[in-house]
Amino acid sequence: MPTPPTGPHGGPKGNEQTVNEPIPVLLAGDDFVLNRLLVEALHAQSGPSAWEVRELELPWPHVPFGKVAEVDEASGSEDAMIEALAGARVCLTQMAPLTERVLAACPELELFAVSRGGPVNANLAAATEHGVRVTFAPGRNAEATAEHTLALMLAAMRRVPQAQESMRAGRWDSGFYAYQATGLEIAGSTVGLVGGGAIGGRVARALLALGATVLVADPYADPAALPAGARLVSLPELLASSSVVSLHARLTEETAGLIGADELAAMPQGSVLVNCARGGLLDYGALADALAVGHLFAAALDVFDEEPLAADHPLRTAPNVVLSPHLAGASRATARRAATMVAAEAGRWLRGEPPLHCANPAVLKAS
Incomplete structure (x- = not known):
């Protein structure tokens, strides 16, 4: 995969998108890491003009997470992700599934930033094969x-x-x-x-x-x-x-x-x-x-x-x-910190900097 962004809004070399166009980004939040928090954190990182924001709201925690295709602890469906990700190059989420099927259907995707301590909802081997960086947020809670x-x-x-x-x-x-x-x-x-x-x-x-x-x-x-x-x-x-x-x-x-x-x-x-x-x-x-x-x-x-x-x-x-029902990490500060951490990874991608917490570092060597 080509090296990520080379200019203020440039994106990877060879991409047909012009340097002044906003980058399509999907915010797949839920009722803990809210899309509102992701928007605020993303704009604080890079300003609103840098991004073309799309939103998908996942049903967690009101609907328990579970296995989606080959990944675990995920919320939502492959079909919803494929539809929402169409054309997006970056996705910020906590629970959305990143499966082989989603990756194959969304070739423009380059960064999948997961706002949790371990990206178990992402197929790391498939992401590496498709040239997608997967980041995570250790210590958020x-x-x-x-x-x-x-x-x-x-x-x-x-x-x-x-x-x-x-x-x-x-x-x-x-x-x-x-x-x-x-x-x-x-x-x-x-x-x-x-x-x-x-x-x-x-x-x-x-x-x-x-x-x-x-x-x-x-x-x-x-x-x-x-x-x-x-x-x-x-x-x-x-x-x-x-x-x-x-x-x-x-x-x-x-x-x-x-x-x-x-x-x-x-x-x-x-x-x-x-x-x-x-x-x-x-x-x-x-x-x-x-x-x-x-x-x-x-x-x-x-x-x-x-x-x-x-x-x-x-x-x-x-x-x-x-x-207590597995809620030790459930604080408002955790949700805000999680949003800030994934937005920071999007900011690094935008500036052409390496990710701070990459779960599939082999993809960086192929860039």
């Missing part, structure tokens, strides 16, 4: 996810859901002051973080500020990059020493099923397990068992091995569990 982790952790440790349920039922239950019914404090506790990346690092800083001792298990972490006061240890040491364990690792072949029955048993009696990372890291059946027998004090979960969580899943009735 790091702040929101770190805050949600702390919110769930505190809710589980201080039994906030149980207290609220009692109040809504019309009771004023002073029995929560009974010693066996009281909660746990972060201050003075040892909290183990499995994963010390962007989210884990933010959680570590907050926990240290609250007076916790923080351990981190991450074979790829740079000790110098961890917050001052956090200590890098092995996973077995972390599990044996921590009264709270929070998962922040990426899901890979190496980490799939990282925390199973043996690892839960290695945690101290009366400890707490938190997962706002990926469902595949954890054996949820073993977790339900550990809660049922009272080995764990509580669990706080935003992600699951199967989503949506089945109505008869044992975690729905397990004691002392705080559940």
Whole structure:
């Protein structure tokens, strides 16, 4: 594929479009990363005259994402994308499917910017074959996810859901002051973080500020990059020493099923397990068992091995569990940050600069 833009609105060399014509761009937003936010971010990057804006509104999150042809976690349809993308050279989206069929039908497309941490809704091999750059937005929800982790952790440790349920039922239950019914404090506790990346690092800083001792298990972490006061240890040491364990690792072949029955048993009696990372890291059946027998004090979960969580899943009735439906990253700041990040990639493309976060870098070598 020729080198991208050579002038203010130039586009790749050899393209028949004149340098002064606006670039056709499709904004395929949804009800989280709104098209309005994408328009604002795009115009802030390059000015409104640079782009011929088209909009497609996808039904997520009101309609769950799923598999579309060969790609996963996508919203909308191939037919809608093919129609909306006709003639467009750039697409900014969060959930739209980029499949082999879409790519074959839209030869003008050169940049597909996905406003999420991983572009699972794009067929990267096919995009590379068709000369389309696919970019993504790592870290867009790091702040929101770190805050949600702390919110769930505190809710589980201080039994906030149980207290609220009692109040809504019309009771004023002073029995929560009974010693066996009281909660746990972060201050003075040892909290183990499995994963010390962007989210884990933010959680570590907050926990240290609250007076916790923080351990981190991450074979790829740079000790110098961890917050001052956090200590890098092995996973077995972390599990044996921590009264709270929070998962922040990426899901890979190496980490799939990282925390199973043996690892839960290695945690101290009366400890707490938190997962706002990926469902595949954890054996949820073993977790339900550990809660049922009272080995764990509580669990706080935003992600699951199967989503949506089945109505008869044992975690729905397990004691002392705080559940949320995979919404740790759901903040208005995340949506605005996501729009800004993909608009910045469009700006780089327009100026002929390399992308900052390219998911298929082989396509750059072919440019």
